Amino acid sequence: MSDTAVRVRELRKRYGDVVAIDGVDLDIARGEVFALLGPNGAGKTTTVEILEGHRRRDAGDVDVLGEDPGQAGRSWRARLGIVLQSATDAAEMTVREMVHHYATYYPSPRDPDHVIELVGLTGKADVRTRHLSGGQRRRVDVALGVVGNPELVFLDEPTTGFDPVARRQFWDLISQLADEGTTILLTTHYLDEAEALADRVGVIVGGKVVALGEPSTLAGRAQAMATVSWTGPDGERSVKTATPTQVVAELGRQFEGEIPELAVTRPTLEDIYLGLIGDQP
Numbered sequence: 500m501s502d503t504a505v506r507v508r509e510l511r512k513r514y515g516d517v518v519a520i521d522g523v524d525l526d527i528a529r530g531e532v533f534a535l536l537g538p539n540g541a542g543k544t545t546t547v548e549i550l551e552g553h554r555r556r557d558a559g560d561v562d563v564l565g566e567d568p569g570q571a572g573r574s575w576r577a578r579l580g581i582v583l584q585s586a587t588d589a590a591e592m593t594v595r596e597m598v599h600h601y602a603t604y605y606p607s608p609r610d611p612d613h614v615i616e617l618v619g620l621t622g623k624a625d626v627r628t629r630h631l632s633g634g635q636r637r638r639v640d641v642a643l644g645v646v647g648n649p650e651l652v653f654l655d656e657p658t659t660g661f662d663p664v665a666r667r668q669f670w671d672l673i674s675q676l677a678d679e680g681t682t683i684l685l686t687t688h689y690l691d692e693a694e695a696l697a698d699r700v701g702v703i704v705g706g707k708v709v710a711l712g713e714p715s716t717l718a719g720r721a722q723a724m725a726t727v728s729w730t731g732p733d734g735e736r737s738v739k740t741a742t743p744t745q746v747v748a749e750l751g752r753q754f755e756g757e758i759p760e761l762a763v764t765r766p767t768l769e770d771i772y773l774g775l776i777g778d779q780p
């Protein structure tokens with residue numbers, strides 16, 4: 500079995516005059532959690548839908564779990580987990596019925612009751628899905644996406660509309676799937692989510708990948724200058740420096756006792772991202 504889950508070379512797609520994907524290269528290793536970031540209209544959904552086999556490409560090579568999504572059949576599809584945004588809208592079935600029903604579509608599914616537990620819905624298993632909250636329905640969507648025991652899971656903006664506690668619980672769930680060896684490709688507009696979950700992120704702007712790397716080192720983040728800030732006798736002060744330890748030591752000599760409001764910060768992933776996308780919305 501190859502170590503590569505997804506391999507994309509020179510992918511291109513246009514819709515009439517609109518160039519949606521303009522020569523994308525991408526490699527995702529098996530077991531990796533990869534986050535695709537980018538502003539609205541950047542080409543994320545188009546890329547993901549081509550990888551899922553739901554959209555035709557104009558040009559380029561695409562290999563997903565050893566097959567071309569444009570040609571692959573049912574047995575290949577059964578190895579993917581696709582978390583749709585609205586699979587559970589207004590369903591009359593209970594959570595348990597729905598997850599058990601979906602499991603029958605797959606040759607070697609997970610235990611449906613275990614999946615319900617994994618997404619934290621055991622207490623709601625006998626509730627009709629139309630009676631669930633938005634966040635709870637989203638958990639059902641995830642349950643349906645993973646009950647087939649997929650090797651690769653696609654998650655499109657998975658936590659939109661989640662409250663902060665539900666987001667953290669969802670992150671734990673994704674980490675657990677990743678620990679079990681599932682490869683995960685997610686798109687998100689939440690930079691903290693990408694930072695918390697992704698081994699690597701790719702930033703796509705105008706149909707091109709403009710940066711690729713680990714969240715902690717993306718686009719020179721690790722080498723970026725630190726900002727030391729504090730409150731002095733004349734009010735708030737801050738300096739940008741490559742040697743924050745030295746600056747703090749010097750301040751320590753100037754102040755007796757604690758340095759008021761001392762903070763040392765480096766650019767967040769969001770700062771780096773905003774720098775990369777420039778004037779894009």
Ligand SMILES: Nc1ncnc2c1ncn2[C@@H]1O[C@H](COP(=O)(O)OP(=O)(O)OP(=O)(O)O)[C@@H](O)[C@H]1O
Nearest residue numbers: 514517518519537538539540541542543544545546
């Ligand atoms: N079916 C379509 N017909 C015509 N143009 C389309 C179609 N789907 C997408 N586009 C265009 O292709 C470009 C890329 O869209 P895509 O949906 O891939 O972006 P995205 O990065 O997923 O955006 P978002 O963050 O808003 O979901 C956009 O300019 C969009 O308007």
